[in-house]
Amino acid sequence: MSQPNILLIMVDQFRFDWMSCAGTDFVDTPYIDRIAARGIRFPRAACNSPVCGPSRCSLAAGVYPHRVGNLENFVNYPSERATYYQALRRAGYRVAIVGKSDLHKGDHFYGMDGDLPFMYHLGFTDPHETEGKMNAAFRRNRLMSFDLDPGDDSHIAGPYQRYLRDRGLLTAFTEDYRRRFADWKFWNAWPSPLPAEHFHDSYIGRKSCEFLERVPAESPWHLFVSFVGPHDPWDAPAEYVDAFANKTFPASIGDDLDKKPEWIRKKSKKHSAGMSADDLNNVKRHYGAAIKLIDDWVGQILDNLERKGLSDNTVVIFCADHGEMMGDHGLFQKSTMYEGALRIPLIIADPREARAGTSDSLAELMDLHPTILELAGIEYSQSRLDARSLVPQLKRGTEPHKAFQFSELNNTRMIFDGRYKFIENHNDINELYDLQEDSHELVNIIEEHPGLAQRLMGEMRLLRK
Structure with a gap:
């Protein structure tokens, strides 16, 4: 059989338990569920670093973050280290990315068309890289700087900012972010000034569908769709937030923090100071709304595959770079080793395999590196990797995977x-x-x-x- 196409859909800061296929009844994700119904879901999957940059670099390299030399954000991927994207390209794959890569996050410049030369070096043949969620309103090369001049291209950090500028929306977007950061509270949440069709993840979803429309059938492809949500700031479009207007979400994990380390105590106090139960529920409304928007775009991408007759030869993978604490232990975001931040959604659906269900394997995000290579029929050296392929779990599910999961920060x-x-x-x-x-x-x-x-x-x- 010919090499399959491989569609990797990654979400940013997405809790493993905020999918209806995972048993939740407070947010409905029918299109993510559609992937799960055709594949294997790994409910105990974990990231190898609960921060964006190190986690994504570990996936690209197939080794633990400390071997990549990246244990914190804003560290660029080492240009001399091999990636699985390069291996796919050598094997004849068209390798595309739409959205956030975080493989050169320290630069905070992505090219006006999201196709800087470094992305080709890493193995991409069709890059369309965008800014991340948190820094989407920052000026080029200057984090925490909102002094964007919409008329000056030298201020624009990436293609999404240019997209907003060309539609007269950049100033409103930037001013909204300026307001959020001026009085930053981890639980501040109000809708974006942007309509849903111009929201960052809508832009990524639409560009991903455009790639699927034009990609030729002459070679297999790997499309990495990298949504920037549901990462904070909590600013889902109003039409999605309104759908949760009367929703009361389950309580977060309360904790007196007894026998917790001092740095966690300080972090919890900083994150939750002044927050009411209504404030926390409001954050969850926005988080759920951001997830619903992403799920809608997942549905459009899957429909596009079916309409073009690609579904029967396309492996679909859904995952996240890390989780979100969402008020557990008084914490938000990630950067801790507790379950909310450590666990990730991970689903692999190979249409060539009849087996579907769940696996309790101790899967890790970086395991997708050799998994994708094996699915593509590409040989690799296991001795050079910390990651292990999940293909045996997809085929039989009886072989042991790993004895341990490991995750690290600085x-x-x-x-x-x-x-x-x-x-x-x-x-x-x-x-x-x-x-x-x-x-x-x-x-x-x-x-x-x-x-x-x-x-x-x-x-x-x-x-x-």
């Missing part, structure tokens, strides 16, 4: 063995949780089980060799 790292999670916090107390008995991570049992903590720390050091 100040903390985590190992999980399927039941116990050990978190090492630099210059602070460490944590140990029994997720079988304490899925909300409320009781740090490290003092009661020092031997278990030592064993997991030892395994973590082996993974970092």
Whole structure:
């Protein structure tokens, strides 16, 4: 059989449990569910770093973030390190991206058409890279700078800003962001001044459909659709937010933070100070609205595949770079090793395989690197990777995948063995949780089980060799 097309849909800061196929009843995601109905969902999947840049670089390289040399945002991908995009291109694939890459985030310039030469070097043949969500209103090469002159191309950071400028919408968008950042609260939420059709993720969805319309059938393709939502700021279009107007969402995980490290206590206080229950519910309304908009575009992309007769030879993957705390333990965003930030949605649907359902494998985001290569029939050296292919789980589901999941940042790292999670916090107390008995991570049992903590720390050091 010919090499399949591979469609990778990534969302940014998307909780693993905010999909109806994952059992939630407070946000409906029929089109993401459509992918799950045809494939394997990995409910225990984790990211290898709960921050955008390191997570995406780890996927590109197929190794842990510390081997890439990236444990924080704004670090560019090393130009000398190979990517799976390059391997696909060498094998004859057309390799496209629409949306955020974060592979040269430190530059904060993406080209007026999203096609800087560095993206070709990384392996893309058809790049259309956009700004990320948080920095979409910032001036070129200057983070936290809103002094954009719509008439000066040297101020424009990327194609989405140019798109808004050409429609007379850039100033309103920039001023709205200026207002949000001037009095920044992690729980501030109000609708975007933009109509839904001009929202950033609508732009990405539309450009992705345009690629599918024009891509020739002469070679297989890999399309990386990289939505920037539902990442904060919480600014979904009003017509989507209004659909949740009377919705009361389930409570977040409350926590007295007993035996939590000091840096988490400080972070929680900073994130939740002054927040009411209504404020938190309002954030969730906007988060759910952003997810619904993305799900609608997922549906349009899938419909496009079917209309062009591509569905039977296109592997569809849905995933996120990391999760979102959404008020759990008083926290928002990511940058912690707790479940809300660590777990990600991961679904792989291969139309050539009849098997569908779920897998409890300890899958990691970077595992998509060898998975995609194997699906494409491309040989690779396992000895050079930390990642392991998930293809055996797609085909049979009986073979063991990994004994541990590992995730890391510059100040903390985590190992999980399927039941116990050990978190090492630099210059602070460490944590140990029994997720079988304490899925909300409320009781740090490290003092009661020092031997278990030592064993997991030892395994973590082996993974970092």
